Amino acid sequence: MGETADHEIGDTFQFRLTATVAQYADIKNYDSYKLVFHDTLSAGIDYVSEGNLTAEMFVGDNTTAIEVPTTTAKDGQNLTVTIDNLKAHLPAEIQENDAISVVVTYNAKLNAHAVVAESGVSGLYNNNKVYLEYSNNPNGEGTGQTKEDYVYVFTYKLTNTKTDNMGNTLQGAEFVLKKGDRFAAFTNGIFSGWSTAQDDTTKLTSGEDGTFVLTGLDAGTYTLVETKAPEGYKLAADTTITIAASHKEDDGGASATVTLSGENHEGATVVDSKISNLPETGGMGTTLFYAAGGILAAGAVIALAAGKKAKKEED
The missing domain is CATH 2.60.40.740 (Immunoglobulin-like)
Incomplete structure (x- = not known):
């Protein structure tokens, strides 16, 4: 080794x-x-x-x-x-x-x-x-x-953070961590093994400060999958995490140093967007509403003009 x-x-x-x-x-x-x-x-x-x-x-x-x-x-x-x-x-x-x-x-x-x-x-x-x-x-x-x-x-750890798109931290989001086709299990945030089924693995939950820390990982490429968003928010897209490590003994051998790199190698910030109860801007509901209003307004003007003309002829 x-x-x-x-x-x-x-x-x-x-x-x-x-x-x-x-x-x-x-x-x-x-x-x-x-x-x-x-x-x-x-x-x-x-x-x-x-x-x-x-x-x-x-x-x-x-x-x-x-x-x-x-x-x-x-x-x-x-x-x-x-x-x-x-x-x-x-x-x-x-x-x-x-x-x-x-x-x-x-x-x-x-x-x-x-x-x-x-x-x-x-x-x-x-x-x-x-x-x-x-x-x-x-x-x-x-x-x-x-x-x-x-x-x-x-061995390495990931300090992950859950936020909304305004940067506010979110509590209660749930995740699983994958490596290839295996799902990581954790006990109190410490890695404890692998499972081949997502339902059998540990659900990782963001805390009050939005963070969840995963400890005891090897170098490699992982996928962080959000399985439950906080109430009122959409699930985020999967997040890729890569821990690349270069390690060596220091001079004399009585200590050692590792240099880490890679995408989100210290942990990812996962952003959720809010679910809106209104139709999106430019959606069909809004367009029809304003179109119908325009027709009613035009009709009112025509009716008023016709009324004035009829009255003048009577005079």
């Missing part, structure tokens, strides 16, 4: 931890060679379950993985993965200049405590911090350790 990635809350992804021995000659004289991965997940990331972790070794140019047994221990957000003796699993034909890579892979996911990314703001966000402990004394049990390294996972 690289050093940075983005995901929605609840989405399962993999962490991959890699330890490399430059050449077999570096550990040849050890009776045994120990590796311990010390991994700490921030509060917004969960280790999915026991049993999904694998450790594989690759030697030299050989792309065939050698499975390596491990002992794992989990204490809160801390995960320790131990390989007691790497040398016991090396192939017999290994050469002194062969490099050795050990890759530990396991599943994780963002939870409801995940920190939401802010565009252009550097931070620790949701991270996996790891360092490697390794044997460093061929004549004893001493160990050394690498400096800490980080992997970052970003």
Whole structure:
């Protein structure tokens, strides 16, 4: 996944931890060679379950993985993965200049405590911090350790606002959020999964200030669909929302930054128009009304003129 990635809350992804021995000659004289991965997940990331972790070794140019047994221990957000003796699993034909890579892979996911990314703001966000402990004394049990390294996972939010065409905020409008042919579900505004049926998904309602906030989304393109307008207003057209993210580690790796872009990437303003009880200007009802009035007025003038003429002839 690289050093940075983005995901929605609840989405399962993999962490991959890699330890490399430059050449077999570096550990040849050890009776045994120990590796311990010390991994700490921030509060917004969960280790999915026991049993999904694998450790594989690759030697030299050989792309065939050698499975390596491990002992794992989990204490809160801390995960320790131990390989007691790497040398016991090396192939017999290994050469002194062969490099050795050990890759530990396991599943994780963002939870409801995940920190939401802010565009252009550097931070620790949701991270996996790891360092490697390794044997460093061929004549004893001493160990050394690498400096800490980080992997970052970003998630995003949308702050949407409902207004009328005069800019006044509207309460009580209802929406659903789509991505492709799936509908997003939310619990207290936090993303909680997908549904294939609109009727089964969460109705998102604008509050007193006209806003509704959707938290825990992945990058991508969404459609915001108004399903119920406030009383006296028309439904708005569907609104496209695109979250485009460019993320990277900062220098030194102890923090990371994401830059967001795209149409309505921070949230959309959805505008409703009022429903009018009168015929529209230029409609047939108004035209006929004035035409009929004109005829009555002309008739009155003709009748009056005729009356005056008749009276004069009588005189």
